[in-house]
Amino acid sequence: MTVQDSQLLWDGPEDAAAVVILAHGAGAPMDSPFQAALAAGLAAQGLRVARFEFSYMARQRAGEGKRPPDREPVLLDRWRAVLEQVRCAYPGVPLVLAGKSMGGRMATLLAAEHPPGAVGVVALGYPFHPAGKPEAAEKRLKALMAQPLPMLIVQGERDALGDRAFVMAQTLPPQIRLHWLPDGDHSFKPRRSSGTTEAANWQAAADVVAEFIRAVTGSSGT
Template identity: 55%
Template sequence: MSLLRNQPGGDLSATLVLAHGAGAPMDSPFMNEIASRLAARGVAVVRFEFPYMAQRREDGRRRPPNPQRQLLECWRSVYASVRAEVAGPLAIGGKSMGGRMASLLADELGADALVCLGYPFYAAGKPEKPRVDHLAELKTPTLIVQGERDALGDRPTVMQYNLSSSIRLHWLAAADHDLKPLKASGYTHTQHLDTTADQVAAFLRR
């Protein structure tokens, strides 16, 4: 399995294994931007690809994500590999689907923390079918950075959920699923990515 690493230039506070979302690879612009910002803040980032995305890299053909069972097995394998070589705090997480899969395993794996960026609380257009049952029982310290107008989990809808006390939500003003704000909000995507990295780095230091 190919791993992509961003190492801090200075002191290391934690390592974060970060999975990609359903439609973009581990080196998408979003993943590159977040990883470089976290490394600049003392967090080592390790990225990997689920089997379907690794296949797409080889042959260029788009395909849907693997079944959940296979995605979780991939996560277990990557976590075991990284855990064997990392002595300090080790967190897991990801963008959208990658973060959701990590949330299903965080307690099982004994991860030190969970970080989700743009969490898919429900499928697009289906807020009446939330995917949050396991989040009510989650014990792993968790940070979810979410756009207020995320089509897979906007603020008014998510605030109605019964989430575990171990979960901390940080809302980004007027931001969508990729943490991009409306221009009229006065914020930029760069500002929101910087804020995200600040929040994640501070959370992992604690």
């Protein structure tokens, strides 16, 4: 894959009732095993999925070396540009803003701008706080409180950026739905002794996201 043809990766039927725009997390590209598995799982349920990369990751792919994430305004500018590109390609089709970790947090901030066409938000492993710093959660919680769209957070029970005990101690607004993945960490990977697998949690994530999208768009799926 070259930088030129990596602007968007598409999965799923072109005549889908909704399009999911899927952003990656801070450290993995749009074609990581997680992103690919989730896109395939959603496509199998009749959804169109557009994966994209933030600019720093595209530069890293181009061979400029490992780079840290861009600043928040730059990340949001990229999100806005992709949203407009997809909206123009699918006029009138409901759009769902989705992302893993950092990508999901940026989707939450973008949704607060009431972008045209957006009907819901999905955060896969929402980073409620930096690792090891639950006391620094205020800003990220505030973004959730101001969320104007229906939102789904899919979270591993052992997520180091917001585990079940921490999240359940918060009061989230009613438009936000939580779904817990058994024994999952930030990547949804469970311990071997848990009785479940990473693949099972990834599939469960795709299933619940598809269910959420059907609910917010009023579509029946496949």
